[in-house]
Amino acid sequence: MKKYLIAMAAATAAGAALAQSSVTLFGVVDAAVTYTTGSGDGSAHKTQLTNSGNMFSRLGFRGTEDLGGGYSANFWMEMGLQNDSGQGFPSNTNNQASGNGTAGILSFNRRSTVSLAGPFGEVRLGRDYVPAFWNTAIFDPFGTGGGIGANQIYFSGLGGLVAPTGTRASNSVGYFLPANLGGFYGQVMYAMGENASNSVLPNTLVSNKHDGEHTGARFGYQNGGLNVALATGRTRYASGDLRVTNLGAAYTFDASLMNLKLTSELYKESKGSTDAKGALIGFHLPIGPGEIKASYARYKLEPANAALKPTSSKLAIGYVHNLSKRTALYATIARISNKNGASQALAGAITMPNRASSGTEFGMRHMF
Incomplete structure (x- = not known):
């Protein structure tokens, strides 16, 4: 009997070691004082406390279980935060206008997989980033921040922020x-x-x-200092498909x-009978504990x-000063x-x- 119990305990311990699991809480809190202005009769300016100037504010949970043999089960639940007001960002249930959620409600809009x-490789199920978005995130010097330095093509383009599948699906x-x-x-x-x-319209x-x-x-292909990638996406609509390359x-x-x-990017988009083209060039330059970054983008409908x-x-031109590995101060100026x-x-x-239109912003970002 004693030998049986010892064998069972050993098997249980081995199974526990084989199926190691972990859960991580993570997030970003980012806020900035921003001033933007237009020009011409009827123009308007605004001073505001904004969020996500350097990185989008977020709160998330991710975890993994080691299944052994090089296999793992993983989950990722991440929500966007408007920390200047305490609200959340809306999600979308069906990649169509009819599925738009309500702003202010905390939801796992950023990723739930x-x-x-x-x-x-990896098979992933749920709400996730569309492949074409990754070129914007990786090759824009300002990344996925939502401040005044943000990608002009992404924020005003046919297949960008305003499209249900411009970022995620x-x-x-x-x-x-x-x-x-x-x-x-x-x-x-x-x-x-x-x-x-x-279903009909x-x-x-x-x-x-x-x-x-x-x-x-x-x-794509990445080797040494070189990184290059080609992406494409199509979302079907009875009113006209959205295509992004x-x-x-x-x-x-x-x-x-x-x-x-x-860095550089080239874009070609279409929605129904409207086409669009865009291009972006930019750079990052580490300076001591900080970084200078700049971009120039052009978009034509x-x-x-x-x-x-x-x-x-x-x-757009910006400077990020790292106070630590997790905390930074930043400043950006931009003109359209x-x-x-x-x-x-x-x-x-x-x-x-x-x-x-022009503007300035001064902010702080903390990651955890």
């Missing part, structure tokens, strides 16, 4: 290549709109059973050039049969120029067509 990973199934492919990486995604087979007989269905892919590239020099990092093609460009009828403005400001 469960996955199985192993030597084959709900009801998705994704596959990621394993990390041992000699620098090559990639992912594919399919997300469901979850409409009934007999309101007050019509036009079928919209495929609305909200998203397919996307991203493949972008190419990103970056090169980080060695210490002889102060670890300077150059090309509506079908339109005489004018509204075009806006944005120059418009022509051909465009009237893009920095957040909070109103500017007239063909006029400029």
Whole structure:
């Protein structure tokens, strides 16, 4: 009997060691004092306390269980925070306008996934980032921050922030290549709109059973200081599909050039009968405990049969001073120029067509 109990205890201990698990609480709190202004008769300016100027504020939980043999089960639950007011960001249930959530409610809008990973790669299920978004996140010097330095193409583009699948997709199934492919990486995604087979647009007989269905892919190569990736995505809508294709590239020099990092992006988008093109160049330059970063972006809408093609460009320059590995102070200045009828403005400001908008922000970011 004693030998049996010892054997059972040993087996239990071995099983516990094999299936090691962990859960991590993480987050970002970011706030800034921001001033933005427009120009021309009817323009407006605003001073405000904003959030997410350097990095989007968030709160999340992630965990993993070691299944042995190189396999693991993982989960990731992450919500956005508007810490200047204590509210949350809305989510979307079906990748369509009808699925938009309500601002102010805390929800796991940023990511909510469960996955199985192993030597084959990773299969991930839930609400997750669409492949094309990663080129914006990685190759823009200002990353995914929501401040005045944020990517002009992403924040005003057809396939950017305003699109239900511009950043993330709900009801998705994704596959990621394993990390041992000699620098090559990639992912594919399919997300469901979850409409009934007999679904139609309101007050019509036009079928919209495929609305909200998203397919996307991203493949790239990273070796030494070089990183380059091509991504594409398509979301189906009865009113006209949304298509996004972008190419990103970056090169980080060695210490002889102060670890300077150059970045660039090219975009091509379409929504129904409207096309759009964009481009961005920028750099990161480490300076002591901080970093200087800058970007210049240009975005042009090309509506079908339109005489004018509204075009806006944005120059942003920022400095981040790291007080520690987790805490930083930052400052950014930015200016948007418009022509051909465009009237893009920095957040909070109103500017007239063909006029400029400018702004400054000073903030603090803490990660945990």
